[in-house]
Amino acid sequence: MTGIGFDLLATDGRARRGRVTTAHGTIETPAFMPVGTAATVKAMTTDAVASTGAEILLGNTYHLMLRPTAERVAQLGGLHRFMNWDKPILTDSGGFQVMSLSDLRTMSEEGVTFKSHLDGSRHHLTPERSIQIQHMLDSNVTMCLDECTPFPATEAQAESSMRLSMRWARRSKDAFVERPGYGLFGIVQGGIYPEQRAESVAALTDIGFDGYAIGGLAVGEGQETMFRVLDFTEPLMVKDRPRYLMGVGRPSDLIGAVRRGVDMFDCVMPTRSGRTGQAFVRRGTINIRNARHAHDERPLDADCGCPTCRSYGRGYLHHLFKADEMLGPMLLTWHNLHYYQDLMRTMRQAIADGNFEEVAGTMEARLTEGDV
Numbered sequence: 001m002t003g004i005g006f007d008l009l010a011t012d013g014r015a016r017r018g019r020v021t022t023a024h025g026t027i028e029t030p031a032f033m034p035v036g037t038a039a040t041v042k043a044m045t046t047d048a049v050a051s052t053g054a055e056i057l058l059g060n061t062y063h064l065m066l067r068p069t070a071e072r073v074a075q076l077g078g079l080h081r082f083m084n085w086d087k088p089i090l091t092d093s094g095g096f097q098v099m100s101l102s103d104l105r106t107m108s109e110e111g112v113t114f115k116s117h118l119d120g121s122r123h124h125l126t127p128e129r130s131i132q133i134q135h136m137l138d139s140n141v142t143m144c145l146d147e148c149t150p151f152p153a154t155e156a157q158a159e160s161s162m163r164l165s166m167r168w169a170r171r172s173k174d175a176f177v178e179r180p181g182y183g184l185f186g187i188v189q190g191g192i193y194p195e196q197r198a199e200s201v202a203a204l205t206d207i208g209f210d211g212y213a214i215g216g217l218a219v220g221e222g223q224e225t226m227f228r229v230l231d232f233t234e235p236l237m238v239k240d241r242p243r244y245l246m247g248v249g250r251p252s253d254l255i256g257a258v259r260r261g262v263d264m265f266d267c268v269m270p271t272r273s274g275r276t277g278q279a280f281v282r283r284g285t286i287n288i289r290n291a292r293h294a295h296d297e298r299p300l301d302a303d304c305g306c307p308t309c310r311s312y313g314r315g316y317l318h319h320l321f322k323a324d325e326m327l328g329p330m331l332l333t334w335h336n337l338h339y340y341q342d343l344m345r346t347m348r349q350a351i352a353d354g355n356f357e358e359v360a361g362t363m364e365a366r367l368t369e370g371d372v
């Protein structure tokens with residue numbers, strides 16, 4: 001097997017059930033990737049993450065190149081050994097994080113120069129350097145260095161930004177070291193413009209990648225616009241390679257994007273909002289800090305089999321957050337990640353059974369019921 005393997009196992013409408021094969025194991029798709037930005041899924045051990053059913057994690061070039069540096073991670077055995085995760089890892093290439101986290105950055109044809117948000121030190125990231133860093137991290141899925149086109153952007157701005165990303169995609173591919181079980185994904189850009197998105201898909205397909213991400217979304221455009229961009233972009237993408245929608249999303253985003261042919265997702269929502277006391281449940285969301293939960297002995301979600309819901313009531317979780325106890329964020333993160341994996345498991349099964357629309361429609365309706 002050269003690169004990353006992908007088998008399309010079933011389809012139901014545009015929804016796809018597949019399997020990605022890497023040197024560190026397989027990933028059942030549609031799949032959700034917990035975000036492990038600085039070599040940790042915050043508040044979770046890797047055993048706990050694995051217990052939720054997650055089969056692949058996301059790491060970030062930007063954060064790890066700043067601290068502890070890619071050289072240090074490589075010296076300590078690579079990211080799998082370093083963080084004690086022996087399943088697949090996908091790493092983002094750094095461009096998006098530079099634009100969203102660092103200041104004093106300058107873009108050029110060569111790459112991006114920026115100051116670290118940690119200590120103000122200056123750094124330079126090129127397609128070649130980003131690919132090299134991801135290789136040093138021993139990432140199974142490397143992402144091309146791209147520019148995530150800001151939202152909103154005019155069509156001319158989106159075209160210019162996309163074409164820079166396509167030139168960087170070529171340079172990323174030229175710098176990538178092919179290894180069995182390791183792959184490189186291209187990232188489609190083009191803003192909200194059909195012609196720009198089509199040109200980007202064609203350019204990346206012509207270069208040839210192990211998988212294709214859809215970038216430039218989940219940047220504040222809203223769900224309706226995101227789905228519209230998927231509706232005219234996804235049909236242009238090859239069917240025999242994974243599609244990865246970056247930075248998405250809430251449960252309703254995931255259901256709508258699986259319906260539109262997306263295979264892989266990552267998002268900070270279940271972990272980040274878990275730490276602030278927001279739980280995702282089948283009927284919507286719960287803010288556990290709300291006083292109405294103080295005396296409630298019910299679990300977060302009666303239909304959830306996670307360790308949190310099996311053993312703890314809302315009143316206790318409410319107490320933990322009011323007391324600022326670290327167990328609070330740990331238990332809500334664990335629940336949220338378990339719930340997200342349950343959602344993906346349910347969708348995988350529905351596609352295989354050929355009743356995706358019925359199952360998805362029921363889940364979407366329940367999400368709007370609101371918690372009682």
Ligand SMILES: CC1(C)O[C@H]2[C@@H](O1)[C@@]1(COC(C)(C)O1)O[C@@H]2CNc1nc2cc3nc(N)[nH]c(=O)c3cc2[nH]1
Binds near residue numbers: 214247
């Ligand atoms: C900055 C931070 C932590 O990343 C999250 C989250 O905040 C936040 C901020 O507001 C919401 C929308 C709720 O999500 O946006 C991020 C999730 N959206 C997203 N992640 C992406 C990553 C990407 N990586 C690359 N290489 N290229 C892309 O085009 C790209 C697009 C992306 N869109």
